[in-house]
Amino acid sequence: MKRIIAAIDFSDVSASVVKVATKLAKALDENLHLVHVVESEPTYAAYGFSPGEFPAMHEVQQESVTRGEKKLQAIAAEIGLVGVETKVLQGQPLYSILEYAKEVDADMLVLGSHGHGFLGSLLLGSVAEGCVRKAKIPALIVPVPRSDKS
Numbered sequence: 001m002k003r004i005i006a007a008i009d010f011s012d013v014s015a016s017v018v019k020v021a022t023k024l025a026k027a028l029d030e031n032l033h034l035v036h037v038v039e040s041e042p043t044y045a046a047y048g049f050s051p052g053e054f055p056a057m058h059e060v061q062q063e064s065v066t067r068g069e070k071k072l073q074a075i076a077a078e079i080g081l082v083g084v085e086t087k088v089l090q091g092q093p094l095y096s097i098l099e100y101a102k103e104v105d106a107d108m109l110v111l112g113s114h115g116h117g118f119l120g121s122l123l124l125g126s127v128a129e130g131c132v133r134k135a136k137i138p139a140l141i142v143p144v145p146r147s148d149k150s
Helices: 014-028 055-079 093-103 117-124 127-134
Strands: 003-007 031-038 085-090 108-112 139-142
Touching: 003 014, 003 093, 014 031, 014 055, 014 108, 014 139, 031 055, 031 093, 055 085, 085 093, 093 108, 093 127, 108 127, 127 139
Parallel strands: 003 031, 003 108, 031 085, 108 139
Antiparallel strands: none
């Protein structure tokens, strides 16, 4: 069975990513997986603390996962495709997406670009750019929607 993964961060480009991924899934008769990545809880061991000493951070992490799951399920319901799968991953976004793609034997990744430009990507890094460089499967990058006003 073929699979397309649409990585969604719930930003302005997410709707475009879902639209493109849905069109591809329909045209290629592939299953669509909607994924969202929640960054892992910070480690406190270097400071001599345990996560139990910061329960609020754990609660925020769990709430982020729960909200992500609900949002993905709502998007999946709106799409109207049968068998759309949703998954909230935890970890570093680039590696979490690549690992999930390998795990489900995906055929393509669809991600959004935020248009930070060269300097922004250099300083901040880019999940989309990292997927293009490191993925073993094609990665389609959907540009951030731009207004026609100049």
